[in-house]
Amino acid sequence: MARVLICVLPAQGHVGPTLPVAEALVRAGHAVQVLTGRRYIDAFAAVGADAARLPEEADFDEGHFPEREGLQGLRLARADLTGFVTRMGPQLMAIDGLLETRAIDVVLCDPLLMAGLPLTMWRRRPPVLVLGFVPLAVPMPGLAPPRTLVDRARNLAMTATTHALMRPVQAAAVREVRSLTGRAPEVMFMDWPLGSDGVLQLTCPGFEPPRELPVPVDFVGPLSASGAEQHSLPPWWPDLDGDNPIVLVTQGSVANDLDDLVRPTLNALADEEILVVVSTGGTDLPASEVPANARIAESLPYDELLPRCALMVTNGGYGGVNHALRHGVPLVCVGATEDKPAVVERVRWSGAGVGIMRPRVSTRAVGKAIRRVLREPRYQARAQALAEEISTCPGTGGVVDAVERAVERHRGAGGN
Template sequence: MTRVLVCVHPARGHTGPTKPIVEALVTAGHEVTVVTGARYRETFEKLGATVDVLPPEADFDETDLDGSVPGRAGLSGLKLARFELTHFVRAMPAQLSVVDRHEADVVLCDPLFMAGLALVLREHRPRVLTLGFLPFLPPVPTGPPGHPVRAALLETLAPWLLAPAQREAGKLLGGDPGMPFTDWPLRSDGVLQMTCRGFEYPRAGVPLHFIGPTTRSRADEHPLPPWWADLDGGRPVVHVTQGTVANDDLGRLVEPAIDALAGEDVLVVATTCGTPVRPGPLPGNVRVADFLPYDELLPRCAAMVSNGGYGGVNHALRYGVPLVVVGASEDKREVAARVAWSGAGIGHARASASPRTLRRAVRKVLADPRYRHRARELAAEMAAGPAMDEVVELITG
């Protein structure tokens, strides 16, 4: 039996892909303790894990970030990114106060859970593996190989973006960590990257284990709506989503996509996570739900329009669905770049797009077989990846 400590931020995009790994570890007879926020205590306890909840100063509510993270309200763009990076680092002592209560053989650590930085710098420590449910080495934008102009711009921007958080890391650690704080996964013992090799830029310096997307989304979690049979009506199905969190303003992507595709010979299926679409009748080719089971929906889709959540994009690629991605917050700019670089779709690194832009992009993805072919190649690569029992062996072996 291996003692596994799992450290994960209390956000759906982080806990969702972690749950199947925790469940598999528990089923295999290992001792699993999860360190996360209060909102996800029951989620992991139901899987048979022990849960140790983060103290309030390191916890937050992803459904009310401005209310649960002091100082966040009113910020946007790069100023918001700068603030959030510093906030992540400041949570390190509170996270360590929980982590250090537990003896572990292996630590699985969220890349934004900054206790990981402190752990990898210790002379005597357990194995530390990074949970790769974000583009590798987020949140610093890196860009695809062979784009020197973009690389130069990012090289200029990165010091300004990272400086406050880097200073905070040095203060909390009692000295310069000797690396950018975001690079701590490079000092870990490996990364469980939840995609396939064809969707990530070539890297060196740390073992990258491509385990494919782990998130599951079935009908027993999200019931099918009464209009579900419409998906079998012969028209191409285009799914539209702003992810699980960024649904406060559907005018960024969902509503422009509905306008863009209203006159097209497709069936638009949008999910909103409970946010109402603007008042008024919907076009006849549009269906809307709060949540839908992706493992039922995506095999029926001809394309997906997304704001660039890494998990959702890779879930689509698991089923060979080509993509149109429009996103610029958090790691979404990086996801949009990877979609374009991999050839599996069209990526726009911006906060929103006009109906005209979206219409042209969806038409192109549906009409050009190269996008579907490349998405199917990535799906085959994911299917050939390790099974969950092999992932457990990788963690505990």
């Protein structure tokens, strides 16, 4: 039996794929301790894990970020990243307390939980594995290899923008790490997984640009579940049995301004022989704005819905995009905040859809992209090829195997 500590930020997009990992480890006979936010304690306890809450100053409500209000572009991205960095100290204090009292054999860590950076710098620590439910963007910005001069120019521009964005945040991270460890980090704060003992990436190789990394990467495939057990069927569900193709539109739960993507898509498709299904993520959409060919719900069982869909229009959440690919659904991906540009890059690079690197899309642009993906069979073919590749990934069993290998290596090397 191994004693596993899972550290995960209190956000649904992070907790969703982590819950099945915790459950699989418990079923395999391991003792699982989880460190997360207050709202998710019961969910992890329900699968047999011993869950502890992050300190108050490191916990947050993912639907309410007052510090983001009024910010856009680089200022918004910098505020988000600074928020991750400033929670590093309380996170590390909580992890240190659990390591001292629980004799942990291996840590599974959220890549955006910045305590992972000083943790990997400790000379005496258990193995640290990273749960890759964001794009594998190390070293930053982790762009796809350029294929054309336009690609090269875009990559240069994105790299310059990323470095400009990161400079003050990296300075803050260096100050935090020095105060916690007495040493400066040798990598960019977002690149801390390079100092881990391995990355368990929740996708397939065909969706991540190849690169040489100093850390092993196991592609385990997407893990989130979204069936009728998690989300009840809406009353209009029988409408899906019609003859028209179904287009799913989702804006996510954090960057959830419906003017960015949902309203332009509804307007673009209002007169088309298409059934448009919208997951609002909790934001109200007045009935007067819903065309006759659209159906609306706050949340939906994607595992029931996606096999019926011809296309998914998304703001680029990594988990949602991989959920679509698991079912062979091509994509129109629009996004420019958080990790969305990296996801847009992967959609383009993989050939599984059209990527639009903007925070907001026009009715004309999204309509053009949707018609292109529906009309050209190559997108469906690539999405289906990725679905077949994902079907060969080991899933939670691969995570359990990686944990057990890491523990065996550590014990064989004289670890506790």
